[in-house]
Amino acid sequence: MKLKFLCLLALPLMLNTANAQTKKGFVINGQLANLQDGANVYLFSHNIETNKTDTISKAVASKGAFKLTGSVAAPELHYLVIQNLRGGFPFFVENNNLTLKGNVDSLGKIAVTGSKSQDDLASVNSKLSALGNEMNALYPAFQEAKKANDTAKMDEINKKADAIQVQQQNVVKDFAATHPASYASPYVVMVNIRGLDPAVYQPIYDKFSANVKQSTFGKQLNKSLVVLAKTAIGKPAPEFTGKTPDGKDLALKDVVSKGKITMIDFWASWCGPCRAENPNVVKLYQQYHEKGFNVIGVSLDRDADKWEKAIADDNLTWNHVSDLKFWSSEFAALYGVQAVPATFLLDAKGIIIGKNLRGEKLAEKLAELLGPAQ
Structure with missing residues (x-):
């Protein structure tokens, strides 16, 4: 089936910039159901260049609540980690009053308020998630058609899958093109688009704000576009x-x-x-x-x-x-x-x-x- 599953690079979750946002810092008030008293709560960053993880802030939970404080130079994608729990929750942190509400049993569903960049990310992820559900729903029918050797049905499902993939790509492209000042834009492109077409995304990148271009994911996107321009069809393959x-x-x-x-x-x-x-x-x-x-x-x-x-x-x-x-x-x-x-x-x-x-x-x-x- 043309539903192409891939092994994707897990991008480090940090925007490491030198652009001033505001000096007041951030305050993150969290309230998570089933969070044990005394559990350590961390806010981590990961430097994409040094591959090092740093603790930005730490708190001790009490009655399901915690408070993290600090400052960022610009909106940054950090990682909320709970002691003794696997995984964590990535979200954009900016110098503002933020709230996190949810359940430690489903960190991926934590609701964040107070972060414009996170709002942007949530809006595009909602659309992509809906399309992803449509794609996943096709798989059982394809397996049945394959088992029955019904090639006509398989072709029909493949065409639907192709159409959904085009919609997903358009959601990302349209978001990045209409949100040139959002720190979420380069991140969304890097995470969701495989085989970036420089002819499509270079003009979008060129219209990003100066601050967004200087963000870690802005720099990574530009770096990828430069490399991909050198490995476009018609170019000599880089020697190794x-x-x-x-x-x-x-x-x-x-x-x-x-x-x-x-x-x-x-x-x-x-x-x-x-x-x-x-x-x-x-x-x-x-x-x-x-x-x-x-x-x-x-x-x-x-x-x-x-x-x-x-x-x-x-x-x-x-x-x-x-x-x-x-x-x-x-x-x-x-x-x-x-x-x-x-x-x-x-x-x-x-x-x-x-x-x-x-x-x-x-x-x-x-x-x-x-x-x-x-």
């Missing part, structure tokens, strides 16, 4: 050299030189959608390798044993490299990859001719380029 499972160096140019079409496949052993797509790539590799189709897998693993086991288990007989740096992979950064699987199709000269082709679309493209499958 990585270590193979047996510790040897392998350069992209060496793989490209041995075939007519090369696919760079960003994946990971821990990525369910990647593993689900692997049988399709195996099949196409077997059909088209003799015609000049090569693959170089670039893994975002961090455990060499798990990486090598997945290669063997999935029968991935093509070239593989990894720096074993997980989401800090230098190769992923070079190509602006923030979700896997991600693919780049190159011609014999190393020019990018396709991106993120999977399933039937990849098969159709290979047939177009190399002729009928063997």
